Each structure stands twice: as structure tokens, then as C-alpha cells.
Amino acid sequence: MDDAAVLSRVDELGRATLTLNRPQVHNAFDDRLVAQLTDALRRLEADPSVRLVLLTGTGKNFCAGADLAWMRRVAEFSFEENVADAAALAELFRLLHALKKPTIAVVRGVAYGGGVGLVACCDIAVAATAASFCLSETRLGIIPALISPYLVRAIGIRGAQRYCLSAEPFDAAEAHRLGLVHEVADDPDPVAERISRALLNCAPQAVAAAKAQVERVAHAGVSPELIQETVQRIAALRASDEGKEGLSAFLEKRPPYWAKG
Numbered sequence: 001m002d003d004a005a006v007l008s009r010v011d012e013l014g015r016a017t018l019t020l021n022r023p024q025v026h027n028a029f030d031d032r033l034v035a036q037l038t039d040a041l042r043r044l045e046a047d048p049s050v051r052l053v054l055l056t057g058t059g060k061n062f063c064a065g066a067d068l069a070w071m072r073r074v075a076e077f078s079f080e081e082n083v084a085d086a087a088a089l090a091e092l093f094r095l096l097h098a099l100k101k102p103t104i105a106v107v108r109g110v111a112y113g114g115g116v117g118l119v120a121c122c123d124i125a126v127a128a129t130a131a132s133f134c135l136s137e138t139r140l141g142i143i144p145a146l147i148s149p150y151l152v153r154a155i156g157i158r159g160a161q162r163y164c165l166s167a168e169p170f171d172a173a174e175a176h177r178l179g180l181v182h183e184v185a186d187d188p189d190p191v192a193e194r195i196s197r198a199l200l201n202c203a204p205q206a207v208a209a210a211k212a213q214v215e216r217v218a219h220a221g222v223s224p225e226l227i228q229e230t231v232q233r234i235a236a237l238r239a240s241d242e243g244k245e246g247l248s249a250f251l252e253k254r255p256p257y258w259a260k261g
Helices: 031-046 068-075 079-098 114-121 148-166 172-178 188-200 204-217 224-238 241-251
Strands: 006-010 015-020 052-057 103-107 110-112 124-128 132-134 183-185
Touching: 006 031, 015 031, 031 079, 052 188, 079 114, 103 114, 103 188, 110 114, 114 132, 114 148, 124 172, 124 188, 132 172, 148 172, 172 183, 183 188, 204 224, 204 241, 224 241
Parallel strands: 015 052, 052 103, 103 124, 110 132, 124 183
Antiparallel strands: 006 015
């Protein structure tokens, strides 16, 4: 078996798949996995051939959160060492959330703790019917602090108040009700395939701009300044190469050059 903590491949359509590869510990985080996943995301962000990123896990489970052996080591760290260690994991979540390319989490088995954070950081998430989720930190005397900015955005304040406090496990149907995952299926792979194909039919720069626009307006009040900003943004995109190509392709009844889905 490949001893890399994260496997990476890119197919001929520009779809990158990152696979957490520590099945012996249910793909739990340690410092090596965090470093390798961070490096992989940075590399894919810089690769112009990559159109989207799928995140999944080797074996039966997506990610069981923090590796217990790693947590034992961290418990012996000084406060300053703990800050540095937490900052590295926080940067991973920030990078996944801020990636300019669309991201899809494909969840099987368990997603616990930081594994739920990975799902919340992705733009789109699909889960197996039998998948299980849990924010288990309070059972261990800690809290899901690093993932909380992304988690609360994904499941709302009321959902976070219940599950961050109680550490109750919840199933895929509840994850769907909360908004953590978009679709649930016995086999999530065909769902991820369908969504990735849809993304491949969209203009890459427009997808990145749409992602940034959602982020910009998510918690902004409607104001004259925001409205003017949207006017400027759509005007720029209409005049862009992609905007012109998209209109020409529509009028000429042909696929635009970027369509691969």
C-alpha cells in the first residue's frame, strides 16, 4: 500500500482527486497528513489544468478527526507549541475553504471532528446513506474551535449549538437536513460524477468568480455599495474572454471551448 498520507491524481478532464490515505486509523489527522494535504491543495490551486477537486478517503471511512496518538503527543506540548500546531491545521481548513477551484467532499463511513470540518470547508458535499457524523470534541474536554467558522456557516447556529455541545452522532439524513451535505445516496460516487460533469460544463473563471461572489455577499447587508459592486463585477465578466465566448457559443448553438462535461 502507498505510504503517503494523501494520494493525489488528476484525470484527463482536469478533475483532481485527493484521497486521505491512513485507513488503519480511519484516515484520522496527524501532522504528516495535515502537511501533505496542505501541500497538495497549494499545488492544485497553482495548476491551470485542474478544474475541480474531489476529497475522499481510502477504505471504509472518510475521516475520524484527530489521530489519538497525535493528540497524546500534542498534550505534552507547551502552549507555544500547541499554538503552532493548531495554526497549521487552521491553515489547512482556511486553504480548503478559500480554494478558487470548486471542491466536492465525497463521504463514506465516519466523518468525526475535523473530518466534519473538511466537509464544511468544501463547496459541495455528497454522502453515503450509511455515513455517520459527529462533533465529538466536548467528550474529550476540548471544542471544535478551528472548524467552527466553516461549520456554523454550513449548518447554522441552532444546528451547531446542538451538535457542538452534545457531541451526539448524527446520520446522513440529518446532515442533509442541516445543510452539511447536499445529496445522500447509497453510492455517492455517481452523484459526485454528475456534479463534477456539471462543473466541467461551466466556465472556469466564471466558477471561481461565482464562488467569490457567494463568499462576498453571504453575510453582507444589501447596500448601495454592494449593489454597485455587483454591477461592476457582472460588467467585467460580460466583457471577459469567457463572457464573450459563452454568448457566442450560445448564439451559434455550439459548446464553448471549456465544456468537458
